[in-house]
Amino acid sequence: MGNTHYTKDHEYVRVDGDVATFGITDYAQSQLGDVVFVEVPKVGTHLKQGAEAAVVESVKAASEVYAPVSGEVIEANSALEGAPATVNEDPEGKGWFGKIKLSNQSELAALMNEADYKAYLSTL
Amino acid sequence: MRYLPLSADDRSDMLARVGVDHIDKLFADIPRDKLLDKVLPLPLSKGELEVERMLSKMAARNKAASSGPFFVGAGAYKHHVPATVDHLIQRSEFLTSYTPYQPEIAQGTLQYLFEFQTQVAALTGMDVANASMYDGSTGTGEAVLMAHRITKRNKAVLSGGLHPHYGDVVRTLSEMSNAEVVTLKPDLRAKEDLIAAIDDQTSCVVVQSPDVFGTLRDLKPIADACHAKGALLIAVFTEVVSLGLVTSPGEQGADIVVGEGQSIGNALNFGGPYVGLFATKTQYVRNMPGRLCGETVDAEGKRGFVLTLSTREQHIRREKATSNICTNSGLCTLAFTIHMTLLGEKGLRSLAEVNHANAVMLADKLAKLPHVEVVNEQFFNEISIRLKGDATKIVDRLAHHGIMAGVPAARLFPDQGLDDVLIIANTEVNTDEDRDALVAALKEAM
Amino acid sequence: MLNRQGRPTTPANDATAVHKTFTGNRALQQIEPLIFEIGSTDQTGVDIDAPAPHHKKLGGLERKNPIGLPGLSEPETMRHYVRLSQKNYGIDSGLFPLGSCTMKHNPRLNEKMARLPGFSDVHPLQPQSTVQGALELMDTLAHWLVTLTGMDAVAMSPKAGAHGELCGLMAIKAAIIARGEEATRKVVLVPDSAHGTNPATAALIHFEVRSVPVREDGTVDPKVVAELAGPDTAAIMLTNPNTCGLFEKDVVAIADAVHKAGGYFYADGANFNAIVGKARPGDLGVDAMHINLHKTFSTPHGGGGPGSGPVVLSERLAPFAPVPFIRKTEEGLQLVEDEAEATKHGAHPFGRMTAFHGQMGMYVRALSYMLSHGADGLKQASEDAVLNANYVRAGLADLMSLPFGNKPCMHEVLFDDTWLKDTGVSTLDFAKAMIDEGYHPMTMYFPLVVHGAMLIEPTESESRASLDLFIATLRDLAIAAKRGDTERFTGAPYHAPMRRLDETRAARSPVLKWTPPLPILEAAE
Structure with a gap:
């Protein structure tokens, strides 16, 4: 499972070749509470690492989701629009937000691996 | 002081309990030199009788609409409001409640908001309506901002038939937020070419119907032209009663409908408070400003209502909110929805027909006067006439004789060559005698 | 047995769970349908004379389709809204300590x-x-x-x-x-x-x-x-x-x-x-x-x-x-x-x-309010508002936590939820339990700089007796929360016109207006 990386804003990115699937972590969904709406990224958009990529809303909060890596959005999980609860139920599986075609593999180095992320969570 | 329950003894006991010996110790964070040591130079407290006397004296210096023939409109209309409405809105539980953030003890407010939203959506022919804006003019400003958010463009085209105060609100907001506004010339005869003004940068076209001069506009061709260029049509009304008789803006293709709801349930109040109605299509609901009430269930499965989609709003989204609106027009909304419930479809249609019939009768009478031209070919309950002389002077003269003849167009459009134009509203409150008195007085004044 | 403030010292026996009514109504609390379910488009509560004969000047814009607005007669209208009003809490109903919102008395003059x-x-x-x-x-x-x-x-x-x-x-x-x-x-x-x-x-x-x-x-x-x-x-x-x-x-x-x-x-x-x-x-x-x-x-x-x-x-x-x-x-x-x-x-x-x-x-x-108060009364009102808030602070400081220390406040007093730690009771639960006790909750979770904020603004409109009762009630609740009487809070309110409402459901699939139910299909033979 060495191909999953994490940001401090609690996004994950799972890399398969030059395609990165991203979403929010289990910790993030538990902090948000019941997710009621997801604005998934638009296919074709070129995102820079750290740019606003999606929005996730609970009843009392709205959070921006930032692109964990740079690249073009090649697929969006539009199923979330009709079933936002998926983000709570399976955030790092069926609850993914979008797929990005990586434009700069080296960006991954700056992200945390699973062990680092777990350690990071324990400091919060 | 009758509104303050604490006695002097209470105060000193309570100070002791709090642990200070003087009230100003509780104000110690105010810089010493800024703490006022004297009572400010304003009158001292008064009993109810004296206050009533003072305010009644001021009120008596105003001429009430019901005290004589009254034809003033142009954005606010004199209608009859059933006595039931004012009784109900003064019930403590409505009058003294807050925004329904605690739904378990605010179902009264929430249910009427849900009913209100449904009524407004039906009237306007739209999918969804919000729980109100301050008034029609600020709602129009918000509608333009919403169109900019949806289209990601920032140029609004305003019809020359839009109430100029509404136009001013849009222009002020736009100037302050670096958005562009194209305003067409005051359009007395509804001959403007709005379609030609739409280009690829246009976010929205704002058209009022009936327009400020009273003319009913056909929105369909404008909606089609907007959609062909990727722009939205914002349909505005200032006389909501017209929707009882006229095809709804939604059926004519509007994307956002915004208007003034004062005519139903609300008094003239010298301009406020009123109630802004705001409706749109389902696909735009997340870009909508203002509160929304939605249906849900409680822990026992009983149907109930809550404020919802709140993440659009300022208290959650802060600088990313769709609007800064917080307090809206709660109680005016209640007045609107009660009056609309009393009317129902049948009553609203009758009311609208009477308004139209009265206006047609007046237009016919005025058209027979020498030197008078009725400019509208199609209208609801308001018309504009060109007359001989200065409309402002004539209105002032007639006011002196107890007749409120209407709004001189020059008051709304100064220095635009409309000095001889008078805008005349005619609702169910105007009788044959009122109309005859107006016609006779105008004849004499010219 | 009543204590000196006239409150019963033991919770009353709750019979509501035993005797469910046939209607779902509970005496003064009546279930009220929507106007769309009880009204009809042929009904009206206003009498308007038919217009005089006239030719229409609407161009081609006359409405052709029905609008779908139900009407009610006047007595039905009156009852509908009176029943709705009875589901609401107002300042006139009781103490309304909604911080930052200033729910003071509204004089009828x-x-x-x-x-x-x-x-x-x-x-x-x-x-x-x-x-x-x-x-x-x-x-x-x-x-x-x-x-x-x-x-x-x-x-x-x-x-x-x-x-x-x-x-x-x-x-x-x-x-x-x-x-x-x-x-x-x-x-x-x-x-x-x-x-x-x-x-x-x-x-x-x-x-x-x-x-x-x-x-x-x-x-x-x-x-x-x-x-x-x-x-x-x-x-x-x-x-x-x-x-x-x-x-x-x-x-x-x-x-x-x-x-x-x-x-x-x-x-x-x-x-x-x-x-x-x-x-x-x-x-x-x-x-x-x-x-x-x-x-x-x-x-x-x-x-x-x-x-x-x-x-x-x-x-x-x-x-x-x-x-x-x-x-x-x-x-x-x-x-x-x-x-x-x-x-x-x-x-x-x-x-x-x-x-x-x-x-x-x-x-x-x-x-009208200013003239009634006068310059002197307005000053007194400010002082009383501040005094009342501090009185509440003094009455609760030993049980609830003050994020910035126990020092004088202005017209409202801010508590946080440190004192609720490990009780299983949240600020929201505490607020909902206040509803059962007959109070409107305080402002919750605002300001954002404090965790689990509870912002209480009693205003100058409260008498000392009213404040004493409020403080005593909040103390009772606080003690109950600390001793583990958790259900009193997590399921609250129990006695309001509605139990806790499902806001997630409302937001996930928004229903923002009434739509006619689908026609009931006859069961297939």
Whole structure:
């Protein structure tokens, strides 16, 4: 499972070749509470690492989701629009937000691996 | 002081309990030199009788609409409001409640908001309506901002038939937020070419119907032209009663409908408070400003209502909110929805027909006067006439004789060559005698 | 067995669980369907005579399709709304300690005055000679507002607090434009404790929001402001007293720091009610401040409005006030409605906030309140509001936690949820249990700078007996929470017209209007 990386804003990115699937972590969904709406990224958009990529809303909060890596959005999980609860139920599986075609593999180095992320969570 | 329950003894006991010996110790964070040591130079407290006397004296210096023939409109209309409405809105539980953030003890407010939203959506022919804006003019400003958010463009085209105060609100907001506004010339005869003004940068076209001069506009061709260029049509009304008789803006293709709801349930109040109605299509609901009430269930499965989609709003989204609106027009909304419930479809249609019939009768009478031209070919309950002389002077003269003849167009459009134009509203409150008195007085004044 | 405050000392036996009614009604609490379920489009509660015969002049625009609006007869209408009202909690129902919202008594004299035909039945576009009394009222109210605040002018037309904020920031932007600095002065400083309307308003007219962290004592540090302010600073938006219920003791230094950087000081006047007659914002360096007539001056909240938010302005900003405004002339009062006309009188209005002249109905109510109180009574009201809040603080400080220490507050007292740690009870649960005890909850989870915030504003309208009962009730609840009586809280409210509502469901699949049920299908043979 060495191909999953994490940001401090609690996004994950799972890399398969030059395609990165991203979403929010289990910790993030538990902090948000019941997710009621997801604005998934638009296919074709070129995102820079750290740019606003999606929005996730609970009843009392709205959070921006930032692109964990740079690249073009090649697929969006539009199923979330009709079933936002998926983000709570399976955030790092069926609850993914979008797929990005990586434009700069080296960006991954700056992200945390699973062990680092777990350690990071324990400091919060 | 009758509104303050604490006695002097209470105060000193309570100070002791709090642990200070003087009230100003509780104000110690105010810089010493800024703490006022004297009572400010304003009158001292008064009993109810004296206050009533003072305010009644001021009120008596105003001429009430019901005290004589009254034809003033142009954005606010004199209608009859059933006595039931004012009784109900003064019930403590409505009058003294807050925004329904605690739904378990605010179902009264929430249910009427849900009913209100449904009524407004039906009237306007739209999918969804919000729980109100301050008034029609600020709602129009918000509608333009919403169109900019949806289209990601920032140029609004305003019809020359839009109430100029509404136009001013849009222009002020736009100037302050670096958005562009194209305003067409005051359009007395509804001959403007709005379609030609739409280009690829246009976010929205704002058209009022009936327009400020009273003319009913056909929105369909404008909606089609907007959609062909990727722009939205914002349909505005200032006389909501017209929707009882006229095809709804939604059926004519509007994307956002915004208007003034004062005519139903609300008094003239010298301009406020009123109630802004705001409706749109389902696909735009997340870009909508203002509160929304939605249906849900409680822990026992009983149907109930809550404020919802709140993440659009300022208290959650802060600088990313769709609007800064917080307090809206709660109680005016209640007045609107009660009056609309009393009317129902049948009553609203009758009311609208009477308004139209009265206006047609007046237009016919005025058209027979020498030197008078009725400019509208199609209208609801308001018309504009060109007359001989200065409309402002004539209105002032007639006011002196107890007749409120209407709004001189020059008051709304100064220095635009409309000095001889008078805008005349005619609702169910105007009788044959009122109309005859107006016609006779105008004849004499010219 | 009753204790000395007349409260039963043991909870009453609850029979409701045993005896379910057939109707689902519970005596005074009746289930009320929607008008769409009980009305019909043929029914009406008004009698309107048929119009005289006439030809229609609607062009081709006559409505062809039904609208779908149900009507009710008058008695049905009356019953519908009375039943709805019985599901609501108002100030007249009981103590309403909603911090930052100022739920004070709404005198009925104000309602009566606002309904005088000379105020309620006048049109905004009547000849001005026929509304001199209305203009006099506006002018008198304006005089009270500038005197109480020590400011130079007031823009009356904003429709509510947030609209007033917009007006104030627009005046500031206009002044910056007049200085030729609009390209550089783009930042508005907003403390973390601010109302959400502040950043929302600033963003609306394309200012950038820069957050000002709040220091440990709950107030803003002038040194931090001085560091953050610079040539890019348009203004600071500061609520004072702030939303933690504390007076910003360094307000003068903060104002100086912003002014020194060339910016303006916008004060959010939502909490002005704590200091009316005690201090004047004009003396504290304020350039613009909105006043919520529906908070400070008792115009009713009406279930969410209407409000009214006049904005007082300093000498530097006064020329930029929007139209309309009142001018004294030899013939009487003149309402200047047009920008071109305004410039003739030396003004530089930035534009217009709304159609017509503002919230006249609210002006009448506010002035009626001010005249009743007088300058002396307004000062007393501020003192009583502050005293009442401190009395509540003193009564609860040993059981609940005060994030900034047990020190005097202004008109509202802020607790956090530290004291609920490990009880399994959240701020929300605690608030919902208050409902069962007959109180409206306090403001929760605001301000954001405090965890699990509970902001209590009793207002000056509460008697000592009422406060004693409130304090005793909150103490009972607090003790219950601490001793593990968790269900009392997590399932609350049990006795309100509704149990806790499912907000997630409402937001996930929004149902925002009534739609007719699908026709019932006959079961297939």
